Amino acid sequence: MQPLLSVVIPVFNEAPVLEACYQRLVAATGSLSMRLEFVFVDDGSSDGSVQLLTDLRSRDARIALVELSRNFGKEVALTAGLDHAAGDAVIIIDADLQDPPELIPDFVAAWQEGYDVVYGQRASRAGESWLKLKTASWFYRVMNALSDVPIPNDTGDFRLLSRRAVGALGELREKHRYMKGLYAWIGFPQKALRYHREPRAAGETKWNYWRLWNFALEGITSFSTAPLRFATYLGAVTSLAAFLYAIFFLFRTLILGNPVPGYPSLIVIMLFLGGVQLLCLGIIGEYLGRTYGESKSRSLYFTKGYHPAALDPADVHGAVSDATDKT
Numbered sequence: 001m002q003p004l005l006s007v008v009i010p011v012f013n014e015a016p017v018l019e020a021c022y023q024r025l026v027a028a029t030g031s032l033s034m035r036l037e038f039v040f041v042d043d044g045s046s047d048g049s050v051q052l053l054t055d056l057r058s059r060d061a062r063i064a065l066v067e068l069s070r071n072f073g074k075e076v077a078l079t080a081g082l083d084h085a086a087g088d089a090v091i092i093i094d095a096d097l098q099d100p101p102e103l104i105p106d107f108v109a110a111w112q113e114g115y116d117v118v119y120g121q122r123a124s125r126a127g128e129s130w131l132k133l134k135t136a137s138w139f140y141r142v143m144n145a146l147s148d149v150p151i152p153n154d155t156g157d158f159r160l161l162s163r164r165a166v167g168a169l170g171e172l173r174e175k176h177r178y179m180k181g182l183y184a185w186i187g188f189p190q191k192a193l194r195y196h197r198e199p200r201a202a203g204e205t206k207w208n209y210w211r212l213w214n215f216a217l218e219g220i221t222s223f224s225t226a227p228l229r230f231a232t233y234l235g236a237v238t239s240l241a242a243f244l245y246a247i248f249f250l251f252r253t254l255i256l257g258n259p260v261p262g263y264p265s266l267i268v269i270m271l272f273l274g275g276v277q278l279l280c281l282g283i284i285g286e287y288l289g290r291t292y293g294e295s296k297s298r299s300l301y302f303t304k305g306y307h308p309a310a311l312d313p314a315d316v317h318g319a320v321s322d323a324t325d326k327t
Helices: 015-029 049-059 074-084 101-112 130-146 163-170 179-185 209-223 226-256 263-295
Strands: 004-011 035-042 063-068 089-092 117-125 155-162 190-197 301-307
Touching: 004 015, 004 074, 015 035, 015 049, 015 101, 035 049, 035 074, 049 063, 063 074, 074 089, 074 155, 074 163, 074 179, 074 301, 089 101, 089 163, 101 117, 101 155, 101 190, 155 163, 155 179, 226 263
Parallel strands: 004 035, 004 089, 035 063, 117 190
Antiparallel strands: 063 301, 089 155, 117 155
């Protein structure tokens, strides 16, 4: 029997591009000697995406539809898609067509060579501002400098995962998820395929600068304790500076007498020390908040509907067959 390839597509208000996405996926995978499953994960869309996906599913029995109970965010939607994917290999791709589906055969060829993770590495990113390109570049460099696990530069979620890689990710149920870091953390043989990223085919990006900033904090705090170490060093350096400043004033008083204390310098020192304390408390708070979130042991997501593709019963592997939640 031919191997099964699952394609996981997270969807959040992508109605304008869904038909084009489906058509290009079908065309790109048509030459593969594999059975196919397209797993669309609706992450609480409100623009009619679910109805469009339902219509697509009525035309193509290879389409599976996972409906989450609300918007949980892309990282959780990806996890839900991987939980429900039944393939021997699983492709992850966004619905906006910035990542070209035509590369899927190349991903499959690398998988057949023995790689468990084949990830797309962006050689260029068309349609994005200079500021976004620069901040993205800086983030990957900073992330690698801080992270305990090397994370490939200029990569996204566009990749292929083998069945054992999907199984390994399925065992990582942390609530604050940075998927790019998790892909690297599981190990296994990995290979990069460079490509040129295209502009969005339609619609608008959901990632404004505020969301990107929060996403960057999520990645750094998920895979590095360097900010906590920085707070420790900053506190030590500040304490040393304060001690040396006190010694300086002591000797100046002994030699020159007791001068009238300077109001501006006092205010500056107080504000500086207060700012350092608040910065360190903020860093500790970020980690404490994540620990609090993990301690509640809530399910990652809930589904309000799961409509599987028409697959052979033998193709279940570790996929969720009929679940309302997944811890």
